[in-house]
Amino acid sequence: MIISKKNQFLLINTNVLNKKIFNLIIKNIPSSIFSKIDFFFFKNAIESKKINLYLIKKRNKISSIISTVSVSNYRLLQKSIFFYLLKNPIKILTNFKFFLNLLDRDSNEIDSKNEKKYLHLLHLIIFKKQFINNSLKAKDDIINYFFRKILNKNGANFLYLCYEKENIQAHKYYKRNKFKIYKKNRSTIFIKKKVT
Numbered sequence: 001m002i003i004s005k006k007n008q009f010l011l012i013n014t015n016v017l018n019k020k021i022f023n024l025i026i027k028n029i030p031s032s033i034f035s036k037i038d039f040f041f042f043k044n045a046i047e048s049k050k051i052n053l054y055l056i057k058k059r060n061k062i063s064s065i066i067s068t069v070s071v072s073n074y075r076l077l078q079k080s081i082f083f084y085l086l087k088n089p090i091k092i093l094t095n096f097k098f099f100l101n102l103l104d105r106d107s108n109e110i111d112s113k114n115e116k117k118y119l120h121l122l123h124l125i126i127f128k129k130q131f132i133n134n135s136l137k138a139k140d141d142i143i144n145y146f147f148r149k150i151l152n153k154n155g156a157n158f159l160y161l162c163y164e165k166e167n168i169q170a171h172k173y174y175k176r177n178k179f180k181i182y183k184k185n186r187s188t189i190f191i192k193k194k195v196t
């Protein structure tokens with residue numbers, strides 16, 4: 001379903017996940033927990049609308065992949081992952097260090113009284129080649145425009161997320177786009193932004 005368009009770019013909301021998109025996510029964000037959990041778990045989370053998947057396309061080519069989850073669905077997702085891992089302990093044993101590091105990424109602290117106004121940004125992948133004819137500012141403006149459309153669709157006005165301190169590329173992007181750091185720990189930075 002097309003949500004919006006800007007210039008030559010389309011924002012599409014889909015609940016159909018294929019292996020190509022899944023592989024792009026785990027290739028570009030190897031620290032995502034879904035890189036250690038199977039394709040079908042992620043596919044089911046999208047089909048059941050626990051996770052919302054958005055694609056930005058230009059001439060039918062993927063320019064960006066965005067996935068979001070509401071605060072309430074984030075909690076449900078955490079429980080689903082917990083029970084999945086209980087049933088598949090080999091996943092923990094073979095990826096022990098990875099899951100140990102995940103303990104640093106505890107729940108993002110947000111205003112619980114207004115949690116419906118918050119949307120968790122799970123994944124943001126931008127394919128620079130698709131924006132080669134756009135300046136850095138123009139590219140950011142396009143992404144921010146679509147962020148507003150995604151938030152409006154979900155009745156929210158805040159995006160929040162976390163990323164690893166070593167992810168310099170993400171740090172530059174979020175700093176440039178005025179996301180505010182509200183918490184840090186040993187390996188993770190927690191940020192949020194009110195999008196109007």
